[in-house]
Amino acid sequence: MTKKLSITIGRQYGSGGKDIGERLGELLGFRVYDKELLFMAAQKNGINPDALRRVDEKATNSLLYTLAVGSSLYGARHFGVDVPINDQLFITQTDIIKKAAEEENCIFVGRCADYVLRNYPHRISIFVHADKEWRVQRIAEELNIDRAEALALITKTDKRRINYYNFYTGKKWGKCENYHIAIDSSMLGIEGAAQMIADVARRYMAEMPDDEA
Numbered sequence: 001m002t003k004k005l006s007i008t009i010g011r012q013y014g015s016g017g018k019d020i021g022e023r024l025g026e027l028l029g030f031r032v033y034d035k036e037l038l039f040m041a042a043q044k045n046g047i048n049p050d051a052l053r054r055v056d057e058k059a060t061n062s063l064l065y066t067l068a069v070g071s072s073l074y075g076a077r078h079f080g081v082d083v084p085i086n087d088q089l090f091i092t093q094t095d096i097i098k099k100a101a102e103e104e105n106c107i108f109v110g111r112c113a114d115y116v117l118r119n120y121p122h123r124i125s126i127f128v129h130a131d132k133e134w135r136v137q138r139i140a141e142e143l144n145i146d147r148a149e150a151l152a153l154i155t156k157t158d159k160r161r162i163n164y165y166n167f168y169t170g171k172k173w174g175k176c177e178n179y180h181i182a183i184d185s186s187m188l189g190i191e192g193a194a195q196m197i198a199d200v201a202r203r204y205m206a207e208m209p210d211d212e213a
Helices: 017-028 036-045 049-055 064-068 073-079 085-103 132-143 147-169 185-206
Strands: 006-011 031-033 106-109 123-129 181-184
Touching: 006 017, 017 031, 017 106, 017 185, 031 085, 036 085, 085 106, 123 185, 132 147, 132 185, 181 185
Parallel strands: 006 106, 006 123, 031 106, 123 181
Antiparallel strands: none
């Protein structure tokens, strides 16, 4: 049986991490998981997808994390705790990520996937960052807003992602030790970054032995 490769992409807002992930999926023929994880989680838990959108990549304000430190959020269920929707989403997305990684070659954008798959042997963890002015220009053009609005949105979104990642993983978002590769998309552009990661993935897969039948 052929082993499966997972590629995880953490990203600064405006750095093009989502676009890089989608292009990478095209180059490698891998399935890309991003916002669709929300809908899969909603379907699995019977929760309104709109409610999940409001808490996507946002940490809860509950004490659940204190209960879960050193083990798993699943443990909270045994304490009779009403699990906040943020945590329900994280738990369900974790299930989906792990299951997908076992079944197919895939790319995960955000959702702490590098942490979720930290013990998975065949993965490449990427963090995409970029020059702030480059990000500001991209967001301003994409959303048709002025520079000040784009800068404020970048600051707010990055802060939310930092809080989410640090809260659920106990690690530091964007810290190089947490990833195999950090890439500056403002240097290579979306296509160049995707091509570079694809080259690394192909090299990795070429040297990755198959499981014994």
